[in-house]
Amino acid sequence: MSYTLLKGEFVIRYPDLPRQGPEPDGDTVKFKPDAPALVEGLPRPTGTPPKINGRGISTRLEAIDALETHFGDTHQELLGANAARDELLRLLGFTNVVYFPDLPNKVQSADQDTIRGHVLSNGIDGNGRLIAFAFTGEHPGADGSAVFLDEAGVDRSVNAALLKNGLAYPAFYATLPASLREHLATASRTARDGNAGIWPRATGDPDGSAKIADLQALQQAVIWPKLFRRLVPYLASGRTTFDGFDAWLREDPVNRDDQLFLLQKGEYGNMHDVVRAAGNEIQLTAWPEDFIISPDPAPPGAPVHPRPAAIGDVLIVAALPDPVGPDGGRERVTLINTTPSPVNLQDWALLDAAGGRHALSGTLGGGDVHQVTLSGALQLGNAGDALVLTDGAGALVDQVSYKPEAVLSGRTICFGR
DSSP, X not given: OEEEEEEEEEEOOOTTSGGGSOOOBTTEEEEEESOTHHHHTSOXXXXXXXXXXXXXXXXXXXXXEOOOSXXXXXOSOHHHHHHHHHHHHHHHTOOSOEXXXXXXXXXXXXXXXXXXXXXXXXXXXXTSOEEEEEEESOOSSOTTOEEEOOHHHHTTSHHHHHHHTTOSEEOOBTTSOHHHHHHHHHHHHHHHHTTOTTGGGBOSBTTBOEEOOSHHHHTTOBOOHHHHHHHHHHHHTTOOSSTTHHHHHHTOTTTTSOEEEETTTTEEEEGGGGEXXXXXXXXXXXXXXXXXXXXXXXXXXXOSSOOOOOTTXXXXXXXXXXXXXXXXXXXXXXXXXXXXXXXXOTTOEEEEXXXXXXXXXXXXXXXXXXXXXXXXXXXXXXXXXXXXXXXTTSOEEEEEXXXXXXXXXXXXXXXXX
C-alpha cells in the first residue's frame, strides 16, 4: 500500500516554553512537517481534521499501543510505560532526556530538542493526530510523494522495533494493509513467546484473567492499553466490580464498544465479544493481533477526504513557452491556488493541445503560487498553444490558450482573468 511521505523533525521540547511542551510516550511523539499543507491533504476516516499548528502535530504510531504514561489523571504500570517511551526517543536519536520532577511527562532538558526524520502516513485519526510509521534520517523521495511500504520497509520503522522488543501491544486498525498486519502480528507473537519486554508481566489476556480491585490496582497492571482506557472511566464512576462492564460497553457502540473484525471467526463483532468480566476479574479472550479494530465512524456529513477542487480553485496564470536558449527543460507554467485551503496536487496534470502531459504532485498551500518546470513530455508551442489543468479524477480545473504573436523570447505570458 502507498503511504504519503512527510519530511520534518521530531519535537520533544519547546525551548521557549519547556513546561508547556510535548509529552512523548511509547506510541506518540510530536512531528513538525516541513510542508504542513501536506497533512491537510491526508484522508480522515473519522471525519476529524488534523490538529496541527506552527509547532507541529501529535503523531500516533501505527499498529502499536504502548502502556500509558499518562491518561487523564491515571497511568499504567510505569516500568513498562516509561521503558517504551525511553526506547522510542532513543531510537529516534534523542539522548540524555531529563523530565521535570513535578511534571514527569514534560522534557526539562535533552541534548536535542528536535531531530530530523520522516514519517509515512495514510491518514488522520479521530483525535486529529497523524497516524504514521516513524523513521529516522532523510528519505530520498520527494516530500508529499506516494511511497509503497512493504514488510522490509516497515521493519525499518520505530513502530516495528518497539513491537519486536516487546515494549508495545499490537493494535491493528482496518486502515493497515493485510500484508503488514500479518507481518507485524508475527513479530508480536515472537516477542511474546520469547518473554521480551512487558510480556512476562502481562495479564488479563488469553493466558489468564487479571484481578483488579480498584483504580489503584489497575494502574499497576500490564494489560492491553485500549482495555485499560475503557476500564478507567468505568471504575472512576464508582463501580466496585466488573459485573456491569459488559452492559456498560454495549451502551455506547462508538466510544466504548469498538467494532472489531474477529479473524479466527471471520466475522464482525465488538469489544464485548473479546472481554470476559465478572467480580474483580477481567480478561481479554483473544490476543490483540487476532482482531482488526474499525475506526470510529465519521459523523453524518463530515468529509473523510479533503474537499475536491472546483473549476477555478487553481488557475494557470502564466507560461514561458520560449525561454532564452534551448527550450527543453526550461519552459515553465505558473499556478496559483485561489482558495484559503491547501490543494493536494497528487495525480493532477497539465496537458497541451498536442496531447503532451506533465504529472503534478505535492500540495499547493492556500493562496500560494507555484512555478512548474516542464519535462519533455509536454512542450509549449512557440506558434501558439492551449494548456489544460486537470485534477486527480481527470476533471477540468482550468484552461488557457495563447496566440503566436504573444510568444517572445524570454518573455513570460500572463493570462488575464
